[in-house]
Amino acid sequence: MSVVGVWVRRMQGRDPGEQHRASTPLELLFDLCFVVAVAQASGQLHHGLAEGHPSVILGYAMVFFAIWWAWMNFTWFASAYDTDDVLYRLLTLVQIAGGLVLAAGVPRAFEHYDFTVITIGYVVMRVALVAQWLRAARQDPAGRAAALRYAVGIVVVQIGWLLRLLLPGDAAYVGFAVLVVAELAVPVWAEARGRRTSWHPGHINERYGLFTLIVLGECVSASTLAVQGATTRHGLSTGLLVTAAGGLVLLFAMWWSYFKHEATAALRVSQFTNMLWGYAHYVIFAAVAAVGAGLSVVAAGSDIPPAATAATVAVPVVGYLLVSGLLHARMRPGSVQLIPLLVAAALILLTAGGAGVLGVPAAILVIGLLVAALVGLGVVTANRTATRT
Known part of the structure; x- marks a missing residue:
């Protein structure tokens, strides 16, 4: 594309099979x-x-x-x-x-x-x-x-x-x-009848991935500012360090869980799949941003009960895992193990419920480790499948 741009080009549907189509x-x-x-x-x-x-x-x-x-x-x-x-x-x-x-x-x-x-x-x-x-x-x-x-x-x-x-x-x-x-x-x-809009599957996949990255980046920024503010007010503490470590592991694992799947090929299959992909990302984007808000609540501290504090992180994490996992399972059958996914979601909610006993920082660390373990299991399973193939 020209940096300066021309005044007017004829607006026609672009080639859905265009090579090297990237975000502008x-x-x-x-x-x-x-x-x-x-x-x-x-x-x-x-x-x-x-x-x-x-x-x-x-x-x-x-x-x-x-x-x-x-x-x-x-x-x-x-x-x-x-x-x-x-x-x-x-x-x-x-x-x-x-x-x-x-x-x-x-x-x-x-x-x-x-x-x-x-x-x-x-x-x-x-x-x-x-x-x-x-x-x-x-x-x-x-x-x-x-x-x-x-x-x-x-x-x-x-x-x-x-x-x-x-x-x-x-x-x-x-x-x-x-x-x-x-x-x-x-x-x-x-899009119900006649010629459909000629969007590019690879380009759409990239655009959604990039916006996911940006929202994850906003989570990192919000959490970092909250930790910085808590450090300024109360000084560095073991609980704050554990919270920061757990939040970082969690965000890394969420990034890995999203980008370990490729959706371009599946976006060529059916209009229903395309709509499902687009609409399900409302929950994915909203959940990722909500995780950042929850981590900020935990880092900054609040007067609400420990279980409710941990739930500000646990609930959006579970929403993110279930919707993204089920979506990718639909897009690429066999790419997601549903039983470990459901078990991990249940354990995350139980961990939040037990934050009064564990302590909120420890609960956040456990939640991060559970998501990381789920990602690790998926990586090991994928590698074994690839080796057998």
């Missing part, structure tokens, strides 16, 4: 700006959990859906129609600006369940994305029907988000749930 600098900038919103959501979750407010989990789930869905919409469109000309870049930069507005609205969404600023950010992003889809419909006759369905679906649902701001009390929560279903249904409807 613009896509990486998009990810880095979106991780600002992820950090905001993770930080708000940390504060809510540390203060003993479990209701913050609902706000986190709602806000993270907004972040994830905006990222996902751009990612799949760019995989199919990235022309990298000036018009495409400008419209993408508008989407990034909308994402930063969304990030600015995260604290208010958590504190007052006021999604006005987030919705304004969505409007900015959606206007730019609809313009991209309409451009694709005009210039790519083969993909016109799907592109128009995307554009219409996005506009209709976005109007719904604006109208939701007028709903009072519990009706706003019901409206949110209805609109989430509508959002998830748009790609299913748009």
